Amino acid sequence: MRHLLILFILLYSSFGFAQNPRLAENYMDQGEYGKALKIYNKIYEENKRNINNLYKVIDIHQQLEQYQQVDSLINDAEKFMRNNKSLTIERGYNLTLQGKDSLATPYYNEAIAIIDSLPNYTYQIANRFERRNLLDEAIIAYEKGMTANPNANFKIQLANLYGQQGNLEKMFDQYIDLIESNVSYRGRAQAIFFRYITDDPDNEGNRLLRKSLLLRLREKQNPIYNQLLSWLFIQQKDFKKAFLQEKAIYVRTKESTVELQELAVTAIEEKDLDAAKEILEYLVLESQVSS
Template sequence: MKKLIFLFTFFISSLFCYSQQNGFIIAENYFRNGEYEKAIQLYKELHNKSPYNTTYLKRLISCYQETNQFLVAESLLLKKLKKYPKQTYTYVMLGYNFERKQEINKADEQYKNALESVKNNSGYGGIIANLFKNYNKLDYALKAYNGIMDNNPKANYGFQLAQIYGEKGDFEKMFDSYVNLVDRNEKYLNNIKRYASKYINDDSENENNTLLRKSILKKSISKPKNVWNDLLAWLFIKQKQYQKALIQHKALLARDADNLSGIKNLGKIAFENKDYETAKECFDIVIEKTNYPTDKFRAVYMNLQVDIVTKQPNIEEKFQQIFTKFGSNRNTLFIQLAYADFLTFTKNNPEKGIKVLEKAMSFTNSKFTKASVKLKLGEILVFTRNFNKALIYFSQVQTQFKNHFLAQEARFKVAQASYFKNDFKWAKAQLKILKGSATQLIANDAAELFLTISDNQSKDSISTGLKEYAKADLLAYQNKNKEAIGLLSEIITTYKSQPIEDEALYKQAQLFVKQEAYANAIDNFTKILQLDPEGILVDNSLYELGELYNKKLNNPEKASEYYQKIIFDHASSIYLVDARKKYRKLRGDNI
């Protein structure tokens, strides 16, 4: 019997809750659509059933205010205060009702009553502060939050305070609040980084960057902690000041010899941003300090990449020294891949590169590692123009790793190899699938190659220059840039005024940039702009010109001109966001 009574009670309770929730959803819909009179009836019922629910009351009062029933709202709030005097958040609603009636003095009086109740340890302090914030009474909200924390040292409204200071434009106090929050609880560090990143940029002289740096330094002097070095390192990385970030991470390492994760990440970031000196210093520290073989060999590998990119002498000797010291085994497998790549694409010795990879295949049982070796083998076979064998390796990886990044990469390599061997139909079929790839870089590359083939495929057996262009593209892939530039010149002359002309000019310009022949590159990019102002490579050329003048020729005025053209004339360009950011930075905006 007791069980039946319990089930019946539970059923009735659930039915009531469902009915109430359903009524609220309908009321909210009326409210959002501006049908306030209909909403009032529902909110009145909801409030009567749940007099402690602030959402129902606030919505009901808002409906009265939107229909100019200020006296009705006032009467309801006064009755509520009389019946429930401890519900002091009602003062805020009453004050705002007076404010809507332009009775400012009465409004301020009620707001002060609410603040006074916070001082007296009101249990509704959080609701009061939040109501002030919702009504955009930010100064009152600040006083309320600070009042709560004064009464209760365990209370922590640092996020709310920082958010309000940010809305008021008082960024110094906002950053102070964030830093204080971390000081109270270091678990907030990652959240603080996320919030603070909305207000800073990569300019170390930007006012907000300076304010945040000062706030951290001020706190680090009064209360030294490791977390301040971490936060400063993060800020310096944002500002692309990688050497300064390394100083902070070294300080952390001095206190904890196992604290290498920050230096590992910094090395990777510095390398990606071409600060090779700092990257190498990071990798050297990891090699010296780490107790983990995987980290050591990864750092050795990255150091070799630095040497290759910066064209250091005796790189092959450095590879041999590593293999002599550590051996050719599974620990050095990715270094062996790098060596095969170096032998092929830098030393033009693909036969030796293939032998290195065939040997490397025996050092691992990991299907993922084997896939990496196969992809590299395929790349070298493409280099030697052994396309069919390369396609076998790429297809094996593609089949084995369906719905994985490796499969997408393999599919693109299948398309690229097919394009090089002039099987344009099959290449297009693969590229069409990849245009929607989840990996943006592959999707972009696939879309570009798809357009190149589509725009220049032969029709009615009339040559369009696509085969010659694919041959030049292969020469560029083989790092035979001089030969590629020569063939592209022939294509530009032979196929003048045909669609392939701008493709050839663009590819040749990119190779000129590699050779640091910037005047020739600028000449080519400019010709593309003149050929067809609506051409598909116009925004690419504008961006490349902006980058050349900005990064290589130190001419910010000219760079701004090209970035600006993308902003105003090419709103759908993939370069739009980056161009706008760089244009505003060159103009000196506080972004």
């Protein structure tokens, strides 16, 4: 009986501890930062080497505008988190929150400069800039990381950041680069593109994507550009232009007419019978030539 009681107490204590972060998050959602801070302080004291615990305590102090406490926490953390290069960003961000941007900038520059000699820290540094919504700095960090280490690839991260900034042209370019290097990215990229384009060819997203692809096609005859243009024209329900792209791919590869057949079906479904007729006539002609 005594052993069961001890086991029950241990389980209860463990359960209570596991619930603490969730309870703290609930307090934060309700704006009760003082109560949340008490819980996270205990969690942080039990494992000071967990950077996420530190960030939680920092976030709460900043919500309470207790900026000096944040500086003290960072000073303390730097003693045993020497491999974490994002603390410099936190020191700068703490100044930004106080409206001291001119004092914060040198810390951001210091963090970015680390990448020159330690490119393996690129993601840690750039990601922390992202989380603090310092998008310009995050972009600089990712770009510097790829320059310092040619084997690094942060194009997905850069594409996402450019999208957040509304810089569609650069976003499209990053995703097209990704597709060109690995065609398996095509589906994911098209899902992203779909957020920014419409059936209106004069829509900004449509114009910029079309421009990026046409410029690349002039420089290099890569079928992936034709495929993406065909997809764009299908979204615009311009099946004749899509047909020109699919025909260009077929003429170059002579591999399969499946995409042309599917395009004809789509044109029929969308009641563009002129385009469908043109595609089908071409397919019939090609089948006769092949035979």
